[in-house]
Amino acid sequence: MTTTTAHEAPASLDAVFAPVHSQTAFEETVDRLGTAIKLGLLPPGTRLPAERELCARLGIARSTLRSALVALGQSGHLRATRGRGGGTFVADPQPPAQPPSPEVLAEWRDVCDGRMTVEVGIAVLAAERAQPAGVDALEELVIALDDLLDDFAAYRPLDVRFHVGLAELTDSPRLVKQMTEIQGAMGALISHIAHPPEVLDSANDQHRRLVAAVRRHDEALAARVMAEHLRGTEHVLAGLLPRG
């Protein structure tokens, strides 16, 4: 029989036969809520929906949700108060960020590559479709960021909101989700490196030029500015992390 055997086939099949890592509902819940908190999408002090409502929205059992909430409580990201008027709140202040794990560090280049494609693609699509109202919202974020150049802990959440806001201009849920995921992956990498005001100033200047390009529907310029913006981070990382 003249058949090809799959295991002597080229590298493109490695992905097909790569290990299956089925995330449990518990894990995905911890990941989703934890990432949202760390990104500042759920700012400190925010009250989560009641457990009975939240588990319905997430489509999981209450016991499963509670496991996740307890885990996030033990790590210091959430705190709960009982009784009427109580609830589960995002802790204020948040616990200090953990240094990136070896696994994260091992694939940081891959993460940056993913970020480059997703963000550049989104910048192009946003430039094509942006409505003036949405662009105005981004502009306000840029102005607000100008006042936070010397406090990265405060700067970062607004920065995330800027990038997610850009994704929202595309009006595509899938792209908003991808942006959120990639920002979460980046967060673990950049939270522990220095961000001097001059760097943030330059970054926010790129934000400003990006907004201008998007407003004028200049797709090529938006792509160029975004690429430049991201490469800045990459160069910093390349200098600080292993295996350059």
Place this chain on the structure above:
Amino acid sequence: MTTTTAHEAPASLDAVFAPVHSQTAFEETVDRLGTAIKLGLLPPGTRLPAERELCARLGIARSTLRSALVALGQSGHLRATRGRGGGTFVADPQPPAQPPSPEVLAEWRDVCDGRMTVEVGIAVLAAERAQPAGVDALEELVIALDDLLDDFAAYRPLDVRFHVGLAELTDSPRLVKQMTEIQGAMGALISHIAHPPEVLDSANDQHRRLVAAVRRHDEALAARVMAEHLRGTEHVLAGLLPRG
């Protein structure tokens, strides 16, 4: 207490509280192998690794793997022969493709948007990094495609390999995976629409120009050609599918 309640917050949090859909190992295995087969990554006649080896590679129990193999056997995508020298083979011929489900049709625009960003981003990165040897391989695919313009069933697998091959030029496993996923999602949409030779001829001409741009490391041109290439498909779909 001056707290924000999360459920009155803006739309960006819809994604955070969206339903958790934990895929089981069985489901992910069926999806992975099924997609690889439908995309032609595992051509008809291909022999899969032996069950005992494959389940080790996938990191799942043999019983779980067998459930997936049986499912794909019942749907006609795989066939197994027993005894020494036997094995599990990709069926030849493959069963006819199923028409896209309503859920798939409902989000076809979203899928196209995801494809646009991923493929354009990859085209840029590939243009930046491509090695001559890799580009040569793509060129051969373009030439091979020229002979298949009147047989979409034969054209499509090579087309997929072209796009995945482009992703491989970026040398980023994450991007190869994203490309494979998005191609799988597109497959369900385009397998049931007409692809006259003139259209495929034009598409392959765009392939050719894309390869040329990548070879010259002309990132902007690569992005433009790729966007044009994808918009062609989108226009065809917009004419045939609901909610244009």
Place this chain on the structure above:
DNA sequence: CTTGAAGGTTGGATCAGCAGACCTTTTCCC
């Protein structure tokens, strides 16, 4: 005609997740 390599079968153990009832704490409001 033996042997080895492959798919096919079975049974038991484990664990995640679901469902739902019930308990405890706290505050609002009559």
Place this chain on the structure above:
DNA sequence: GGGAAAAGGTCTGCTGATCCAACCTTCAAG
């Protein structure tokens, strides 16, 4: 002051997915 309501906290039983490990059946190579 005393419910009633709204929140988190606890318990128990059940189901289904998965794992593990052994064993059976087929069949071609040697």
